[in-house]
Amino acid sequence: MSDDLVKSYQENGYVTGIPILKGKQVERIRRLFNEVEKKEGREKCMIGLRGRHVDIPFVWELATHPAILDCIEALMGPNILVLSTHFFCKYPGPDKWVAWHQDVTYWGLEPPDALTAWYAVDQSDAENGCMRVIPGSHRLGILDHGKAAQPGNLLSINQQVRLDAVDETRAVDLCLKAGQISIHHGQLIHGSNPNRSDRRRCGLTIRYVAPHVKPVAESSLKEPWPAVVARGEDLEKNFGETQLNFH
Ligand SMILES: O=C(O)CCC(=O)C(=O)O
Secondary structure, eight states: OOHHHHHHHHHHSEEEEEEOOOHHHHHHHHHHHHHHHHHHOHHHHHHOOBSGGGTOHHHHHHHTOHHHHHHHHHHHOSOEEEEEEEEEEEOSBSSOBEEEEOGGGGSOEESOOOEEEEEESSOBOTTTTOEEEOTTGGGGOSOOEEEOSSTTBOSTTOEEEOGGGOOGGGOEEOOBOTTEEEEEETTOOEEEOOBOSSSOEEEEEEEEEOTTOEEOSOOTTOSOOOOEEEESOOSSOTTOOOOOOOO
């Protein structure tokens, strides 16, 4: 990752359009996700596939892909834990969306430092409800959140940042080709609109932290973080030991 991109991340809280996989590799990942979708069903695929880097090999493969980890290392340093992974799969339809929020507000981490790589399994664009961000909002600190009034918010506890902190006219669409990633800061305000296309929009979020981060309170997900070392070392072991369980 170039110095300019690192600077842009620090300034804006995100970088986007970073190519990771191409051609047949992109199709392979999509085919593997399609198999998971067939087995688990669409309902579960929307937001019910969390922490599956521990038992689905291609999810672990993506979470530890050297090209992704090189970017994360440039932003976070050489010791990297995969905190969790989570698919956000939006099928065509007007009712599912993601409210404006910051990731770390309810994650119970101290310091509240995490970042996310969003891998596009499918092409993601304004029509099928790509992620949207408010540039620079990661510098506002942790903001109050309430509940979204509009139904269909895919977030775990229907959280939504207080809307007076969001200037939607400044929102940027993170359009990605399948096989690319964006990376966003844990305090960046982001969300996404409904999928108004006739195409699926599936993304894998990969959450990363450095080993000095500690879980100090229960997260909104109400389950322990399935954190695993992805690169470097974890001398602190603040998240305990999570075993990979591939068959
Ligand atoms: O994929 C989306 O639309 C939203 C993803 C998201 O909110 C997140 O990465 O925290």
